[in-house]
Amino acid sequence: MPNKPSVLVTRGMPRDVAARLNRDYDARLNVEDRLLSQDELLRRAEGCQAVLCTPTEKMDAETIAGLPEDVKILATFSVGFEHIDLEAAGKKGVIVTNTPDVLTNATADIAMLLILAAARRAYEGERLVREDKWIGWKPDFMLGTDVTGKRLGILGMGRIGETTAKRARGFDMAIHYSKRQRLSPEQEQGAVYHQSIEAMLPQCDFLSIHCPATPETHHLINEERLALMPDGAIVVNTARGTIVDDTALIAALKSGKIAAAGLDVFEGEPKINPAYRDLPNAFLLPHVGSATIETRNAMGFKCLENLDAYFKGDAPPDRLI
Ligand code: DGY
Numbered sequence: 001m002p003n004k005p006s007v008l009v010t011r012g013m014p015r016d017v018a019a020r021l022n023r024d025y026d027a028r029l030n031v032e033d034r035l036l037s038q039d040e041l042l043r044r045a046e047g048c049q050a051v052l053c054t055p056t057e058k059m060d061a062e063t064i065a066g067l068p069e070d071v072k073i074l075a076t077f078s079v080g081f082e083h084i085d086l087e088a089a090g091k092k093g094v095i096v097t098n099t100p101d102v103l104t105n106a107t108a109d110i111a112m113l114l115i116l117a118a119a120r121r122a123y124e125g126e127r128l129v130r131e132d133k134w135i136g137w138k139p140d141f142m143l144g145t146d147v148t149g150k151r152l153g154i155l156g157m158g159r160i161g162e163t164t165a166k167r168a169r170g171f172d173m174a175i176h177y178s179k180r181q182r183l184s185p186e187q188e189q190g191a192v193y194h195q196s197i198e199a200m201l202p203q204c205d206f207l208s209i210h211c212p213a214t215p216e217t218h219h220l221i222n223e224e225r226l227a228l229m230p231d232g233a234i235v236v237n238t239a240r241g242t243i244v245d246d247t248a249l250i251a252a253l254k255s256g257k258i259a260a261a262g263l264d265v266f267e268g269e270p271k272i273n274p275a276y277r278d279l280p281n282a283f284l285l286p287h288v289g290s291a292t293i294e295t296r297n298a299m300g301f302k303c304l305e306n307l308d309a310y311f312k313g314d315a316p317p318d319r320l321i
Helices: 015-024 038-045 061-066 086-092 104-119 122-130 159-169 197-203 223-228 246-255 274-278 293-312
Strands: 006-009 026-028 050-053 073-076 095-097 151-155 174-178 192-194 206-209 233-237 258-263 282-284
Touching: 006 015, 006 038, 015 026, 015 293, 038 061, 050 293, 061 086, 073 293, 086 095, 095 293, 104 122, 104 159, 104 206, 104 233, 104 258, 104 282, 104 293, 122 282, 151 159, 151 197, 159 174, 159 206, 174 197, 192 197, 197 223, 223 246, 246 258, 246 274, 274 282
Parallel strands: 006 026, 006 050, 050 073, 073 095, 151 174, 151 206, 174 192, 206 233, 233 258, 258 282
Antiparallel strands: none
8 A cells, every 4th residue: 555654663573563564554674683773773764754663772862863854753662761862852853652551461470580580599490400410309408588478679669560569469478669659558559658768678578670760760779778678688670770780789699688689681781790690699581571472562562553543643642752
C-alpha cells in the first residue's frame, strides 16, 4: 500500500512485531541487528517519519538534533527512557513514547528469581553440579539463607516494585519501602513506609532496586548506604546498573558485609565490572528482566499502538513528552 508511514527500526524485532511493522509501515528494519553508530542511525533515518529505538541507542541531544525534520515521533521499545534526551526531543517537537505496564510481571519475576538465587547460592550450586565437583549431601553443605519471614526493602515502589512486593508476600516476606509519597493503605497492603532510604536500609535483610535511572539516583547505593544495611544483607537490582556504585558493592560482597547480590543490570553493560565475575556470591544475569516472548511482543505492540495513534492523528497513549 502506498503512503505507509516510514519508520526506522533500530534493532532486530521479535518476529510478530516485525510482521506487523512490515504490514502497517514502510519499515526500515535492522535485519542484521547490528548496533548502529550515530552516523549510521542518522543515515538510515533519512526519509523516515518515525523512529522505533531501544535502550541500546543513545538518543542524546546531538542525535535528536540530527534526525530529519520529518521524524516527529520516537517510540522506545522499553519502559526506561534514560537513553533519550527528553528536553532535546521536546525542543525539536518530537513526541517520545515508552512501554509501561507490559513488562511489569516479567521484571518482577526476575527480581524474585534473583532474590531466591542470591539467598540460596544458586550460582555456586549450579557450577558444582555442572563441573562435576559435587561430592554429595551433608548437613552443613552450601547453606544459604531463608527468605521466609525476612524483611524486603523495595527502593522505588512503582509498578514493578509493587508487583515484586506482591510476589515476595507469597514467600512470607515483610515489605518495607521508601518513596517520596506514601502509598494509600490499599496499595501499601501492610508494607512499612520509610520517608528516606537511609531510614529504610537498616531494616532491609533484602533490598530490591526498582527506581528509574536519573541524575539523582546515580550511584545511590554506595559505600555509605550499603554500610547502613544489616550485616549479611542481600542486594538485588533489576532496574538500572547506574543506581549501584559497583566498586562499593563489590567491596561489600568481598568483605561479607553484603552476603550476596543478584544483578540483572550493570553500569556500562554489556561491559560489566570484571570483578563481579570472580565473586561466587554474585548471581549475574544479562538484562533479561523483560525477556519473554509474550512480554517482548507486548512491548513491540505497545510501540506500534503509539505509532498507530500518532499517524491516525490521535494522542499516543504512552507519551512521555
Ligand atoms: C526497559 O524496558 O527499560 C527494560 O530495561 C528492558 O528490559
